[in-house]
Amino acid sequence: MDEVWILVKCICGNSFGSRKASFSSCPRCGSSKGKTQRELQSPESLAEAVAASNLPSQISQEIESRIAAEQSRRATTREKVRGGPEAIHRIMRQSTGSDGRLSIKKLSSELEKEGYTEPSAEQAIGQAEMEGILYRADSESWYWL
Numbered sequence: 001m002d003e004v005w006i007l008v009k010c011i012c013g014n015s016f017g018s019r020k021a022s023f024s025s026c027p028r029c030g031s032s033k034g035k036t037q038r039e040l041q042s043p044e045s046l047a048e049a050v051a052a053s054n055l056p057s058q059i060s061q062e063i064e065s066r067i068a069a070e071q072s073r074r075a076t077t078r079e080k081v082r083g084g085p086e087a088i089h090r091i092m093r094q095s096t097g098s099d100g101r102l103s104i105k106k107l108s109s110e111l112e113k114e115g116y117t118e119p120s121a122e123q124a125i126g127q128a129e130m131e132g133i134l135y136r137a138d139s140e141s142w143y144w145l
């Protein structure tokens with residue numbers, strides 16, 4: 001028996017193939033409201049037609065996922081600029097010299113190096129003093145508690 005195959009374009013935009021005799025619902029959304037685009041005489045030509053028909057949407061999906069990746073990368077960068085307390089504490093430790101003193105100049109340059117505009121070195125130290133983890137050693141440096 002000669003079977004006829006159909007290329008179906010679903011309302012969701014997905015194209016898929018089906019036997020004409022037993023029309024199936026969309027494998028992507030489950031809808032059976034798709035419209036027959038073409039009739040084909042072999043499963044091979046059907047497969048080609050399905051692939052060609054879905055190509056633009058596959059490309060746009062790829063672009064969408066690339067955009068999503070880019071957006072999440074930017075979100076991570078924003079997060080870094082905003083600076084959580086852990087990140088600030090890490091940079092403060094990095095700025096601590098071998099004598100155990102944290103110098104405000106060093107902290108300021110380390111913050112800048114890591115791309116932080118907020119908080120400033122003064123703000124970060126002020127916060128740490130309030131938290132009781134630093135105390136002033138002299139006008140320019142602090143000890144860890």
Ligand SMILES: [Zn+2]
Pocket residue numbers: 010011012013014026027028029030031
């Ligand atoms: Zn669908």
